[in-house]
Amino acid sequence: MSQYQQDIDNFATLKAASKGTWEGINPEYAARMKVQNRFKTGLDIARYTASIMRKDMAEYDADSSQYTQSLGCWHGFVGQQKMLSVKKHQGTTSKSYLYLSGWMVAALRSEFGPLPDQSMHEKTSVSALIDELYTFLRQADARELGDLFHKLDDAKANGGDVTAIQAEIDNYETHVVPIIADIDAGFGNEEATYLLAKQMIEAGACCIQIENQVSDAKQCGHQDGKVTVPHEDFLAKINAVRYAFLELGVDDGVIVARTDSLGAGLTQKIPVSTSEGDLAAQYNAFLQTTPVAGAEDLSEGDLVIKQGGQLVKPERLPNGLFRFKENTGFDRVVLDCVTSLQHGADLLWIETEKPHVGQIAEMVNAIREQVPNAKLVYNNSPSFNWTLNFRQQVFDAWVEEGKDVSSYDRDKLMSADYDSTELAVEADERIKSFQADAAREAGIFHHLITLPTYHTAALSTDNLAKGYFGEEGMLAYVRGVQRQEIRQGLACVKHQAMAGSDLGDTHKEYFSGEAALKASGEDNTMNQFDV
Numbered sequence: 001m002s003q004y005q006q007d008i009d010n011f012a013t014l015k016a017a018s019k020g021t022w023e024g025i026n027p028e029y030a031a032r033m034k035v036q037n038r039f040k041t042g043l044d045i046a047r048y049t050a051s052i053m054r055k056d057m058a059e060y061d062a063d064s065s066q067y068t069q070s071l072g073c074w075h076g077f078v079g080q081q082k083m084l085s086v087k088k089h090q091g092t093t094s095k096s097y098l099y100l101s102g103w104m105v106a107a108l109r110s111e112f113g114p115l116p117d118q119s120m121h122e123k124t125s126v127s128a129l130i131d132e133l134y135t136f137l138r139q140a141d142a143r144e145l146g147d148l149f150h151k152l153d154d155a156k157a158n159g160g161d162v163t164a165i166q167a168e169i170d171n172y173e174t175h176v177v178p179i180i181a182d183i184d185a186g187f188g189n190e191e192a193t194y195l196l197a198k199q200m201i202e203a204g205a206c207c208i209q210i211e212n213q214v215s216d217a218k219q220c221g222h223q224d225g226k227v228t229v230p231h232e233d234f235l236a237k238i239n240a241v242r243y244a245f246l247e248l249g250v251d252d253g254v255i256v257a258r259t260d261s262l263g264a265g266l267t268q269k270i271p272v273s274t275s276e277g278d279l280a281a282q283y284n285a286f287l288q289t290t291p292v293a294g295a296e297d298l299s300e301g302d303l304v305i306k307q308g309g310q311l312v313k314p315e316r317l318p319n320g321l322f323r324f325k326e327n328t329g330f331d332r333v334v335l336d337c338v339t340s341l342q343h344g345a346d347l348l349w350i351e352t353e354k355p356h357v358g359q360i361a362e363m364v365n366a367i368r369e370q371v372p373n374a375k376l377v378y379n380n381s382p383s384f385n386w387t388l389n390f391r392q393q394v395f396d397a398w399v400e401e402g403k404d405v406s407s408y409d410r411d412k413l414m415s416a417d418y419d420s421t422e423l424a425v426e427a428d429e430r431i432k433s434f435q436a437d438a439a440r441e442a443g444i445f446h447h448l449i450t451l452p453t454y455h456t457a458a459l460s461t462d463n464l465a466k467g468y469f470g471e472e473g474m475l476a477y478v479r480g481v482q483r484q485e486i487r488q489g490l491a492c493v494k495h496q497a498m499a500g501s502d503l504g505d506t507h508k509e510y511f512s513g514e515a516a517l518k519a520s521g522e523d524n525t526m527n528q529f530d531v
Contacts, residue, residue, distance in 0.1 A: 002170040007031035029510040032149050035169065036142040039176060042204035043248055045134055049178040050206035050252045056095060057254075057346070060445045061373055067439035070097035070180060070448040074104040074129070076136030078453045083175040084140055084491060093177050099448040100129055100205075102182035107454065119215060123187040123196050130181055130203035139500065140175040143491075146503055148172070180256065180377060180448065181205040185215040185229075186237045194240035201248050208241050209256035209349060209377065210234075212336060214268045226264035227321060230271035231279050231336070235343045242344050256377050257340035258349035261332035266321045270305065270314060279339065281307075286332055288315040288323040334366045341371045347445065349377045355384050355434060356393065361442035368443065375445040378438065382451045388414045390427040390434075398423070 011027035039045045059066040073079035079098050086096045103117040109129060110121035148169050155162045181200050186193030192215075197208055212234045214227045238255055245253030270287070271280035284305065289312035291297075292304050297313070304311050315323045324332070337348045350363060360378070367374045391413035398405050408423060418424050430437075438444040467476025485493035492498050 002166065004031055004035055004166070004169055007034050024513075026510065032145070033507075033510075035172075036145045037138070038141065038174065039134070039138060042131065042134065042202050043250065045176055045204035046201050046206045046248070046250045046253065048206075049176065049204070050250055050254060053097075053178045053207055053254050054252050057375070057445060060375065060439075064440045064443075065436065066095065067435065067444060068095045068097055068446045069435070070099040070446065071452045072099040072101040072104055072448065072450045073133060073453055074101070074108045076129075076132035076134075079133040080136035080140050080175070081492060082453075083137060083177060087173070087175065088489070093173060093175060097178045097180060097446070097448075098133060099450065100126065100133070100179055100181040101450045102126065102184045104451055104454055105129060105182075119184045119187055124199065126181065126183065127196070127199040127203045127205075130179060130200055130205050133179060134176065134204040137175045137177070139503075141172070142503055143497070143500070145169065145172060146506055149506075178206050179204065180207045180209055180446070182209050183241075185211050185213045186240070188215055190233075190236040190240040193237045194244050197241045197244035198248065201244055201250055201253065206250060207254040207256060209258055210237055210241060211258035211260055211349070213260050213264070226260045227266045227268050228259075228261055228264045228332075228336075229268065230283050231339050232271055234336075235339070238340065238344045254346045255344065256347045256349050257337070257345035258351065259333050259336035259340075260351050261336050262329040262350065262352060264329075265324050265326075266317070267324065268321055270303070270322060282335060284314075286324045286328045288325045289313060290315070330363060330366075333363055337363075337367045337374065338370045341367075341374055347375060347377050349379070351379065354389050355380065355386065356389075357434065357438050357442050360438060360444070364443040375443045377446040377448065378442075378444045380435070380447055380449045382449065382455055385414065386431055387427070390430050391418065391423060394423050394427045394430065 008027050008031040011030040015022045106115040106121040109125045152165045273280040292311040435447045
């Protein structure tokens, strides 16, 4: 017996026990509403999606072609439409996640208005967006299941294939998928990190990404001026997130440790080393220092540390920050990653300055010498000029191969003049295969784009506004939007139904019977799309 049928029987039993006071309750309607609301709390979602991520991680370890993907979403509706599209075109939501970008929360969700990615936005807006995303995904489930229930009723009334439709209901695949949620640098000390992590998990997050920058000096990973914290400070925040997962019963919650060390040349403080070669000493070994022979080598307020048996003075800037040695980013990244994985993190995030499979693989291979199953979440960032980067990669490869590149100007390869050239075609092929190549060669388990829907909103709005306020007028909307929605089968073309009017009508009928005042009658203009 299916769970749906069991629920009908259970509600029928409850109704019978009510001694006539529940006569207005239809057990099958109650069962339908229960199926349409599978996830009762955010913690239900977090536990369910954590198990999905763990399964996907194991499948990737066995076969690197089984990588996962996501797009950053800044509103529940955007996330809902993305997953509706994935399910429509791919036939399944498997291996498809959502990404919650702190950058987009700052830029689009703060009460202060647009902000840079510097942890200045309200931290509660992060958990609020997680809750919003899952509200919209659950509504997508309820709407599609509602359509299936109508099909079931029609089949029962008209002698249709009830069994087949019932099977669709029993095997329905939810739109609720894992969210990788950005907690920035934790928005404060480790206690602040723990409190916010709890709120995010309670909203449904099964995976939290945290970075090793200084919380109150946080910068976007693709901007300059980044300042990292000692490993001990970062590990305390990883512990805080793990404790939050365990306290709330999400025992297999996932932590992504992000390092910005490749592009960060500064640290805020010098950790205390208690024994030669300990973690603090390894961190301090990267500091830019000058030898100190005596007091005459020091200025007022200078600091001195003992390093390798010698006294040295760390280079301190006027703002009090300390500088790392040049060209140590690679080694600091490896140490960051190994240390994080050895102290509770599950996945890594390395911010790079370009999308180059070889560069990423070099770091991952160094990490895997110490942690063989290390794997990455990687930002396929819009901050990269993908076209120029890959055309230059092809150009450089051709030079190395001895191929004639005299017809190309490396610095101007972004030009549309090159779009139809052999070099551009090969570059596009490399972009197309980048995710599969990097999953195979560079240990990338999850590919995401942080800000895609920020850019698509801007681009589509620009295209519409250009035509609508120009010569095309209403045709700009009709030809560029509505006609495309109809022909591409977007459910959103019936925006009233997408917003819940049909669900509301169904519930009114459950609650009020024939007296229900419904919105979807003959005069509903949405009927014009039943073509």
